Amino acid sequence: MDILSLFVIVPILTVLALIFAKNLKQARIVSLIGMAIQFAMAINLIFAYIKERAVNTDIMVFTKDVLWFGTFNIHYSIGVDAISVVMIALTAIVVLAGVFISWQIDDLPKEFFVSLITLSAGVFGFFISTDLFTMFVFYEIAVIPMYLLIGIWGSGPKENSAMKLTLMLMGASALLSVGIFGIYFNSNADGGPLTFNIFEIAQVHIPVAAQNIFFPLVFIGFAVIGALFPFHTWSPSGHASAPTAVSMLHAGVLMKLGGYGVFRIAMYLLPLGALSWTNFFLILSAIGVIYGAFGAIMQKDLKYVNAYASVSHLSLVLFALLMLNKTAWTGAIIQSLSHGLLTALFFALIGMVYGRTHTREIAKLGGIMKILPFIGAVYVITGLAYLGLPGFSGFVAEMNIFVGAFEHPDMFHRIITIVVISSIVVTSVYILRMVGKIMMGPLADETYKDLPKATWFEKVGLVLLMIPVLFIGTMPLGLSEMIKASIQPFLERLL
Amino acid sequence: MNISYIILVPLIPLALFVLLGLFSKKIPPSIAGWIGSLGLGTAFVLSLYTAYHYFLGAKLDGVYQTFTYKSTWIIFSDKLHMDMGMLIDPISVMMLVVVTTISFMVHVYSRGYMKGDDGYTRFFSYLALFSFSMLGLVLATNLFQMYIFWELVGASSFLLIGYYYTKPSAVAAAKKAFIVTRFADLGFLIGILVVSYYSGSFDFGELNSLDGNVITNWTATSFMGLSVFTWGLILIFMGGVGKSAMMPFHIWLPDAMEGPTPVSALIHAATMVVAGVYLVARLFPLFYFVEDGFVLSIVAYIGAISSLVAAVIAITQTDIKRVLAFSTMSQIGYMMLALGVSKYEGHEGLGYMASMFHLFTHAMFKALLFLGAGSVIHAIHSNELADMGGLRKYMPITHITFLIAALSIAGFPGFAGFFSKDEILAAAFENNRLIYVSSVIVAGLTAFYMFRLYFGIFWGKDKKYEHTPHESPLTMTIPLIFLAFMSVFGGYIPFSEFISADLKSFTSHLDLPLAVIASTVGIIGICLAYVFYKKENNLSEKATQLFGAFYQWTFHKFYFDEIYLFITKKIIFGILAAAIAWFDKYVVDAFMIGVGNVTMAFSNQIKGIQSGKVQDYAMAFVGGVVVLAMVVFYIWIN
Secondary structure: OOOOOHHHHHHHHHHHHHHHOOOHHHHHHHHHHHHHHHHHHHHHHHHHHHHHHHHOOOOOEEEEEEEEEHHHOEEEEEEEOHHHHHHHHHHHHHHHHHHHHOOOOOOOOHHHHHHHHHHHHHHHHHHHEOEHHHHHHHHHHHHHHHHHHHHHHOOOOHHHHHHHHHHHHHHHHHHHHHHHHHHHHHOOOOOOOOOOEHHHHOOOOOOHHHHHHHHHHHHHHHHOOOOOOOOOOHHHHHHHHOOHHHHHHHHHHHOHHHHHHHHHHHHHHOHHHHHHHHHHHHHHHHHHHHHHHHHHHOOOEHHHHHHHHHHHHHHHHHHHHHOOOHHHHHHHHHHHHHHHHHHHHHHHHHHHHHHHHOOOEHHHOOOHHHHOHHHHHHHHHHHHHHOOOOOOHHHHHHHHHHHHHHOOOOHHHHHHHHHHHOHHHHHHHHHHHHHHHHOOOOOOOHHHHHOOOOOHHHHHHHHHHHHHHHHHHHOOHHHHHHHHHHHHHHHHOOO | OOOHHHHHHHHHHHHHHHHHHHOOOOOOHHHHHHHHHHHHHHHHHHHHHHHHHHHHHOEEOOEEOOEEEEEEEEEOOOOOEEEEEEEEOHHHHHHHHHHHHHHHHHHHHHHHHOOOOOOHHHHHHHHHHHHHHHHHHHHOOEHHHHHHHHHHHHHHHHHHHOOOOOOHHHHHHHHHHHHHHHHHHHHHHHHHHHHHHHHOOOEHHHHHOOOHHHHHHHOOOEEOOEEHHHHHHHHHHHHHHHHOOOOOOOOHHHHHHHOOHHHHHHHHHHOHHHHHHHHHHHOHHHHHHHHHHHHHHHHHHHHHHHHHHHHHHHHHOOEHHHHHHHHHHHHHHHHHHHHHHOOOOHHHHHHHHHHHHHHHHHHHHHHHHHHHHHHHHHHHOOOEHHHOOOHHHOOHHHHHHHHHHHHHHOOOOOOHHHHHHHHHHHHHHHHOHHHHHHHHHHHHHHHHHHHHHHHHHHOOOOOOOOOOOOOOOHHHHHHHHHHHHHHHHHHHOOHHHHOOOOOEOOOOOOOHHHHHHHHHHHHHHHHHHHHHHOOOOOHHHHHHHHHOHHHHHHHOHHHHHHHHHHHHHHHHHHHHHHHHHHHHHHHHHHHHHHHHHHHHHHHHHHHHHOOOOHHHHHHHHHHHHHHHHHHHHHHHHO
């Protein structure tokens, strides 16, 4: 079995094993084992990739191609470059941390873990695919379980939130499928056969008119899940209603499928379309950055703060991608990674606070750090990392984006970059307001005095997420060079 | 000359931070204090050794050599990359000495001051983090590295101001300090981007050794009468204005006094707040040569205005730490204006040297003032001047050392502050008479408010104390004595031998007439304070009434806080953010829900069609066949 397919097979086997689990404890242990294997494979993949890259200069390595639907020339074709490797590692870390953190939540039956792991199988499949159709199938596998996870095991107005989320994402999928078929039916523009293979399509000169039509469809189709303004409203209510592990996985990983898809499909296959549409979407994403940050200031619920913060930070990813240069793109990838880790940390921490105090209302919380020192300290550190403090991954990502965007020779791009940079001040306002209110200050409620301390499982989950944040923040050179090398062929399409 | 061992100076505090931070629960307080002090002591000795080595041996043809050690940290693009490294030149070596000296003293002092505090170990780990960040800033080889450590000192300042994190005022002050400086840093960052966009480099060495043609090229594109490159420099300076608490970004500094007093001494008096001055000094050639030093004149005026305004406000404040905070702002204004009026070569670069000289002496006497104030606060548990009086009998060492520091800052002849201030005044006199006059006024005001404090604390009647005040323990008084020594003799160091804008030594003489004017003004200030505050009398009330409205304005710090509060609370939160939250809920989201509702309503209308009755379907089927047949028939006959 090849090294990549295992990433889909292990979750499927885990799900099968889960079906035979007799009770909750077994279900947890099975999930943990499955995801731990997945995690180990991801770490192994990083090293294997570095090793392979030294001798292999193809765009994708570890490739494999199996025909599975001859009529339409659909293949199960897979392969990875540095960008997919990074995303796979992120997913493995977040899923494992999510399993650790939901360890002691009582009311989550094994069906919950089944849905969660099915979802992750979809995500892994998405990141390894190099065939448009297969990729789209995996994408849908990742999105559908979200409805169950939120609608059944969520809290608050969960049915409504789940419905809104699913319908908006499905609407986007509809656009996306039109876009993908549009690309497919133009893939014979140079006289070859119709194909879904990304790298075969990239050789074809799709007519400009077609590119201009299909680029916005594919872009919006992916960007809705990447929280593009004004299609972001599913995200705050969806996150607020979702259980902790689902919020982590959703904001941490699923929302990254958007940026990844934009990069891999929209930009790569429709470069001329990209060139004519960038300014329009650049403005939307810049609005998203500022708008999300200001939106976060006034929220009363912790999860809403984080959801709007995610809108802001993920709009920055789209913004960077639309800058169409190497530095900004590197920043976009690192930002996806960094935001994935940090937002997962935040949702995990919010879940821990909520699990103990049974409230997420900022006004009702205060002085928690005194009672829960470990959670409090990690909360403050995560906050500082989130607002882009040097030494953490967010800074590296943002600086790549800002420097890259500002290098743009066009005046409009530089000015809009300055507007976007100003979001760092707003970010520090909402982060410090939140951290200052809930962690610091006097204890808001006497009953909080006896809150149980962080458990061993929770600590492992948090540390697992924190280590890469620090690693990227202090030693970014290796990662950024690795990503840059993989970006090059994608960038050349735009020149 | 190999001085790469200097890397140890920042690395020791880093190691301390990691050690004390990770094991803050495991390491008992007594050991944490010792480890911290010993670590910083080592760094201090290393810095002194470096300074000795460097200043006596690093000259080549009369010019101080610059040593750089660096390695690539990140590569942005083919043009731009960022290094982490160390830049060793006269000002960075001097700053190493200043930072490690004060940090070491504060560590020793804190062992006494923070004794018995819950978070003792945490406190020392924060101090170590700060020392590391500040040393990294000082040694930075390029703008970007400086920005990184610049942000880190901001974060450690946030942690230390908010050290008593259960106290709402401390949390609010910490947030305010961080956000205000962050706003200024936004300017810094954009400035870096602009400058690097044109120059293709972040490196100080490259930026400072440019020839005129290149600069003329960059400054070609203009925006509002100034070249874009000049705007970049102004934005970089904006970062310095924020960090050094110059007008109009000074509002965070008085509130920052919520932190423990040793922190105020280290961060908000001697080291971090002079980072802005250091930044200008670092980029001095660039500031000087671009557009005929236009940016430098901005530096000069901002420095002069801040220095005057702060000195006036300091007179009316009643919290002793806040008086010292405004005094710090005023003295940093001096350093800024000295840089602003300076020229580049030889003796014309007097202002540059004077600024660095004053930075050095100020660090000593201002840290001493803060630590002395801390000693007083430690004894009587209050910050308010009204709760103090007659303490000289109970606290002789604190009293004498505080007096020395006060004389030094007031510019009393023979003390350290006298020499450095004299150089600043001389530089101002040569280049800008207006600024000179304002600086002399500030000298008088400084002497007055400082002796108002001195007489108010140590003379006058005893107040009701909870228990008899007593002298602080040795761990606290030894740093006081050491700093007092420096506050007297620090002025005799021949700074112009070591530090100059063009790295060549020059000789500076005491400018006698100017010195006489300045010290006379200072002594008048002291005498006035003596008359007003030596004994309890109603003179100060009378003066208050005399100034009336102006006093009220000054007492309320010219309402800067209120203006900022109005802008942030009312406009940004109340109008902008609230409007966006409203818009999101009732427009964007409502629209999406509306789409859903329309779909639902539509499906409600048509759902009757799918009734489940076979007869209906059969009917529809037959109907459909008939319609189709008619269509086919119609086409066929045509």
